[in-house]
Amino acid sequence: MTADAPQVLIDGLQYCNWSREIFEEMRQGGLTAVHATVGYHEGFRETVRHLVDWRTRFRDNEDLILLARDAGDIERAQASNRTAIFLGLQNPMPIEDDIGLIEMLFDLGIRFMQLTYNNQSLLGCGWMEEEDSGITRMGREAIAEMNRLGMIIDLSHAGERTALEAISLSQKPVVVSHANPRWLRDSNRNVPRTVMQALRDKDGLLGLSLYPLHLPNGAETTLNQFGRMAAEASEIMGAERLGIGSDLCQGQPDGVVRWMREGRWTRQVQAMASFPPQPSWFGSNLDFAGLAEGLLSAGFGKAETASVLGAAWHRFIRTSLPAG
């Protein structure tokens, strides 16, 4: 990357309460691309309704954003001063028990899908189950189908065994789009060293999370501490396989955190009643480029910093998604 080349900034996971204001902030923050979560616990029909809403957003904000299907759309967004939005799912509920729906959702624009979200799914096990029995029979089929289509497998929220088996079974590199090294924040939601090593060995990518519950000191984590966490992650992943997946949930009403955690699968209140406060230095897309300061202070070079803030995701997407 030459000094004059325009910087590519990519956030590998957001689930904001989407609005024109947020898309304007993406532009002001210089975001080239964002992977946006479309849904969690919705079945196929509800997911399609969300996709229809996304089409309306793309039309209503066509001066700011575009629907991204491949790496070429990142470059198209950059050339037209817009943000490329990649759509993804944090749970395989939208494919129900129908392997053919993966292709249908791919054709409708979905480019990322998690195999699990916290709980057991039809494909594998989330990190909150007591026992992780690994990738299921349908999970093997779904991995092969995602490989065939070029839909990116995301192992965020997976259990360790499920994640390791998925990495091993997949014929293509996979990602953990938004999680931090587990040993720096004792939550099984974060990613263990074993999974990071396996990811690296298969040329996968880890997106570092800014969600306070994933950070070493929660909302009190400083930007420099974030940089040092990134440096530790980089020791395993290398800066070329390290990105950001901020997990930004800007502007979401508090009920949404319960939807994410509880879906419709329980009558018990499981989650906190509201989103936790963000670190002072990361509250919106306006703060994204500022992450460079934390990385540079932790010893990342300029090119490494550029990699973590976007170039790594750009390369990964270019090699993963088929050109439309």
Place this chain on the structure above:
Amino acid sequence: MTADAPQVLIDGLQYCNWSREIFEEMRQGGLTAVHATVGYHEGFRETVRHLVDWRTRFRDNEDLILLARDAGDIERAQASNRTAIFLGLQNPMPIEDDIGLIEMLFDLGIRFMQLTYNNQSLLGCGWMEEEDSGITRMGREAIAEMNRLGMIIDLSHAGERTALEAISLSQKPVVVSHANPRWLRDSNRNVPRTVMQALRDKDGLLGLSLYPLHLPNGAETTLNQFGRMAAEASEIMGAERLGIGSDLCQGQPDGVVRWMREGRWTRQVQAMASFPPQPSWFGSNLDFAGLAEGLLSAGFGKAETASVLGAAWHRFIRTSLPAG
């Protein structure tokens, strides 16, 4: 069209019991493209399941057929000795009451949609209702949306008023993919002179049907009589706006004719219990090119015959469907 140019044969409507044998017959019959009906009374989710089945057919028979999205796919099929299959719906049930589903189905490959099938729909009125109150409020929105996307509006099975209003409202030419002049076979399922004239005035297309109940003398209709019927239709439409929509339902079990006619909207037996026999000279795709004999005998020139057997559909599709 020069003498050596390969003949383009296009059938504007079939609803066969799809199988490799039928696709092989398409190739043996020299069919360049076929518009295949995906469904009638199915809601969105069921329709998507049919589309998944079609994807499997395309993969299992990729040496014979391909999924066609635009006119370029007709040429691609011709160049690779395959048949281009355009997918369509004979009823708007698959979009339910959600205007956004038109775009979703377009993205999944649907290129034709009827506004009605015999009965009142949410968009307009079919020919079997006692009173046709024309295009509905949602119908106007659907026509505009189909125009925006480039999905072809098909008025087969529509009532006269609905058809005339749709032709008038549409900003793009529309089709009656499979019907014959009403005055040659007294069935309101066939197309009245008024609709043919309006179609012609808006550069639309009429596909002549080979379904026995639409033919002047049913299954007893001769090939020459078919040619003379085509000549009468051509007096209004011109050969450049006249095609074939055979309505071939080859190999369908008898229950399917009841599904087509009764769907799930009635507990009464409305329809005959089985498909009527076909004319002896048109029983499969193998007989398609033979229609030329009837047209030539009725006075069509060579170029006009080529138009009716495919060039008119080819031109219509080229000007109607956006290049993917």
